[in-house]
Amino acid sequence: MEHGMRSPLIKSITISVIMGCCGGAVGAWLGFGPPLTDIVLGGLYGLLFALLASSRVTTPGAGLLWGLAYALLVWLVDPAGLFAVLAGTTEMEMLTAARIQFPTLVGFLLCLGMPLGVTLGVVRGLESQPGMRRLSWPRALIVGGIAGLMGGWGFGRWMGSIHFFPLLATVVNSNSPGVGIILHLLVAMMIGATFGLLFQGDIRGYGSSVGWGVGYSLFWWFLGPLTLLPLCQGKPLNWSSAYGAELFGSLVGHVVYGVLVGLIYALLDSLWVGFFIESDPLHREPEGPGTRTLLSLGWGAAASLFGGVLFALVMAATGTLSRMANIVGGSSPALGVLIHLIISVPIGMTYGLLFQHEAPDVGASIIWGVFYGLVWWFLGPLTLLPIMLTGSFTWTLAEARAAFPELIGLLLYGAATAIVFLLLERRHDDWLRLDPRIAAREAFLRRPVGTPAPALWFFVLSLGVLLPIILG
Numbered sequence: 001m002e003h004g005m006r007s008p009l010i011k012s013i014t015i016s017v018i019m020g021c022c023g024g025a026v027g028a029w030l031g032f033g034p035p036l037t038d039i040v041l042g043g044l045y046g047l048l049f050a051l052l053a054s055s056r057v058t059t060p061g062a063g064l065l066w067g068l069a070y071a072l073l074v075w076l077v078d079p080a081g082l083f084a085v086l087a088g089t090t091e092m093e094m095l096t097a098a099r100i101q102f103p104t105l106v107g108f109l110l111c112l113g114m115p116l117g118v119t120l121g122v123v124r125g126l127e128s129q130p131g132m133r134r135l136s137w138p139r140a141l142i143v144g145g146i147a148g149l150m151g152g153w154g155f156g157r158w159m160g161s162i163h164f165f166p167l168l169a170t171v172v173n174s175n176s177p178g179v180g181i182i183l184h185l186l187v188a189m190m191i192g193a194t195f196g197l198l199f200q201g202d203i204r205g206y207g208s209s210v211g212w213g214v215g216y217s218l219f220w221w222f223l224g225p226l227t228l229l230p231l232c233q234g235k236p237l238n239w240s241s242a243y244g245a246e247l248f249g250s251l252v253g254h255v256v257y258g259v260l261v262g263l264i265y266a267l268l269d270s271l272w273v274g275f276f277i278e279s280d281p282l283h284r285e286p287e288g289p290g291t292r293t294l295l296s297l298g299w300g301a302a303a304s305l306f307g308g309v310l311f312a313l314v315m316a317a318t319g320t321l322s323r324m325a326n327i328v329g330g331s332s333p334a335l336g337v338l339i340h341l342i343i344s345v346p347i348g349m350t351y352g353l354l355f356q357h358e359a360p361d362v363g364a365s366i367i368w369g370v371f372y373g374l375v376w377w378f379l380g381p382l383t384l385l386p387i388m389l390t391g392s393f394t395w396t397l398a399e400a401r402a403a404f405p406e407l408i409g410l411l412l413y414g415a416a417t418a419i420v421f422l423l424l425e426r427r428h429d430d431w432l433r434l435d436p437r438i439a440a441r442e443a444f445l446r447r448p449v450g451t452p453a454p455a456l457w458f459f460v461l462s463l464g465v466l467l468p469i470i471l472g
Helices: 002-029 035-053 062-079 080-087 092-102 102-126 137-161 165-172 177-202 208-233 241-246 248-276 289-318 321-328 333-355 362-390 397-402 404-432 436-445 453-471
Strands: none
Touching: 002 035, 002 102, 002 177, 035 062, 062 092, 062 102, 062 177, 062 208, 062 289, 062 404, 062 453, 092 333, 092 453, 102 177, 102 208, 102 241, 137 165, 137 177, 137 248, 165 177, 165 453, 177 208, 177 248, 208 248, 208 333, 208 362, 208 453, 241 248, 248 397, 248 453, 289 321, 289 333, 289 404, 321 333, 321 362, 333 362, 333 404, 362 397, 362 436, 362 453, 397 436, 397 453
């Protein structure tokens, strides 16, 4: 019995140490440090990763997110990482130091976190584990491909506005916008299909699916435009913060793409299961979908008022309420508060639709709410609000700097909205659990141990706040 428990851990340690050494060798080849030092450190990082995360790495997608979160943590606490560089520096020097360390961040994510997490996730995913769902390749490829194609169409609206398609076409020695569009859609479909393969076992709700989509697309910003695109164009590798700043618009586009892919994939995947997979009476919803939808909409609308008030206080302190009033051609702060609260209601309602059953406790609810607030900073002040005011959007660092106070407000809004929603949802669900059959259903909806949600929260929330500061 003891040998049976040790065997998976030994396998995980062996695989992680090997991949860590390989990642260290790649880092040395790229010039990050002496070969022997990088290889030894890579092996040690792999060993620590296996000890910390192997029990939670149950799917390739979970492995990727845990690997990326681990790599980000290593970048922060490494002897040559960000915290060490910032130690002893003045406040004026901190931003410069963080920008100098940006190439190291990219190296850790791509050379350490990605190979460690995906490899261990694939190996662990092939093992028989309790509660694991069998991967359906056709479902993952078809549903993921369609979601990626639709997400790519949304992302392509921005790419077309900045005339990026001719530049993308240079990958195949062309300058035709049509060729660039075809390449973009093919890549978007491929990313969506791999999203299905990696995360099919983790898709249990719309909100978490959006989370996996944002995390995966954020990773692809580092892998795609920052790394693979210049290499395919025959250019030298450039991981500098200055080059990352040039690609900030692409970063926002990847976040929007991830939201669309996660949402569309969850919707199409649920339809696929409903059409092609036999229903289990024990796991059916205790209420009709219409009833639950109306309740979630109502709870989200009520919760949004609490979050909206906190957000309005931040906007009042930073003098941005007049910007909201400009939507209808006014300038009064009172009008700005009214418009802000009106807009906050549908955002809270969408939170209710997406994140029902997603948060089992207050802590998880707060972090999902903060994550949702971060997503809406990219969707709202950087995208939808400029469209309302000017009819277009640019996704520039200048706009991100101007909208940074609204990021703080949206994080508070998301946390407050999530807490109130959880209280309303929990009160209703406690009443439903009086029926033992419904109690079994609620137990089925609880997240398994292997969920990558904590890794997603750390990776996306940390980089979502740090990148605009470092790149700006």
